Amino acid sequence: DVKVTQSSRYLVKRTGEKVFLECVQDMDHENMFWYRQDPGLGLRLIYFSYDVKMKEKGDIPEGYSVSREKKERFSLILESASTNQTSMYLCASSYSTDTQYFGPGTRLTVL
Amino acid sequence: QKEVEQNSGPLSVPEGAIASLNCTYSDRGSQSFFWYRQYSGKSPELIMFIYSNGDKEDGRFTAQLNKASQYVSLLIRDSQPSDSATYLCAVTSDSNYQLIWGAGTKLIIKP
Secondary structure: OOOOOOOOOOEEEEOOOHHHHHHHHOOOOEEEEEEEEEOEEEEEEEEEEEEOEEEEEEEOOOEEEEEEEOOEEEEEOOOOHHHHHOOOEEEEEOOOOOOOEOOOEEEEEOO | OEEOOOOOOEEEEEEOOEEEEEEEOOOOOOOOOOEEEEEEOOOOOEEEEOOEEEEHHHHOOEEEEEEEOEEEEEEEEOOOOHEEEEEEEEEEEEOOEEHHHHEOEEEEEEE
């Protein structure tokens, strides 16, 4: 079974803090994705990576950066958290253009 | 802009009946089609994928694809209260590794 884990299920941060969200997959998948999900807006792609050290912007990259130093690990960084970044953050991984498998999600609240 | 459209619902179906969920997509180059189920507060999980025109059955679930009409559907037979969830339709983009996501249909199975 594919396993995708995320560093925290719930996180509360203050405005202006730097926030790290980490995702690890154990299936040697090439592709990894970061989404945010808000009520009524569905899944929105922030960034994705198709190889180590490679990254592509998704639909809403502003205010975020990513890092992929190892194949199994993909980090999302909020350089200076803002209240409008309060959301559910979902990491996913896939092999080629196939099925995406999701981690359990991190519910981030920025106060 | 490549889009996937779903009726947001809620779709209310009596227990034991057939639930029919529909999805249309705009990108004629899409090759793979996915249905995910998402319980409230949880991450999406794959139910089925379909690549070819026609029907694909897996237990109580049947996915139907009509590429000419750019239409994919999910039928759930003998609906159970545990099927109550939001169902997300996703299709591959012909240009990269991404999936294009619908906003989801909320399904409620009434005992």
